[in-house]
Amino acid sequence: MAEKTAAPDLFAGIxxxxxxxxxxxxxxxxxxxxxxxxxxxxxxxxEVVVEVGKLLAHPNENAHFIEFIELYAGHVYLARMDFTACATCPVMKVCVSLGKDLGPLRVFERCNLHGVWEADKPITVG
Ligand SMILES: [Fe+2]
Structure with missing residues (x-):
């Protein structure tokens, strides 16, 4: 039986x-x-730029890669980018327009071996 490379609790939540x-x-x-x-x-x-692996390079190969990045303002969904291994890098650039303050920019990314990770950044509209 193949050994799992990810700690199981990484898939228990965000x-x-x-x-x-x-x-x-x-x-x-x-x-x-x-x-x-x-x-x-x-x-x-x-413009909003989201980079995964900026602090330390993340593998980008068929067995281990970033599957998607999603962007929200507060709880409002704004954009999503899906990635394939090898042919793409996990960087999302998107132009956004907010009509009012909805809360911080929130990003979720999913690694196929290490689960979903979240980050946020405050932004003021006004
Ligand atoms: Fe990973």
Missing amino acids: NRPKDPNNLTELEKKHIPVITAPDKVKPGECF
Whole structure:
């Protein structure tokens, strides 16, 4: 029987760093890094860039890769990008326009071996 390479509890929920000031290698490979303005005007288009593996490169091969990145403002779904192994890199660039303050930008990414990981970034609309 093949040995599993992922800790089972990574699939029990959404993963976040246990200590943001002392990230493990696993956390560095999976935490989505969000680049976006701190403040935007209502209705103004702005760019959001989400990178997985920015802090420490994540593998990108058939047996181990990032399957998708999803972007929300608060609980409002904004965008999703699906990835294949080898042919794509887990970076999502999207232009967004928010009519009002909905809460922080929230990102979820899923690794096929290490589950779903979340990050957020405050943004003010006004
Ligand atoms: Fe992974």
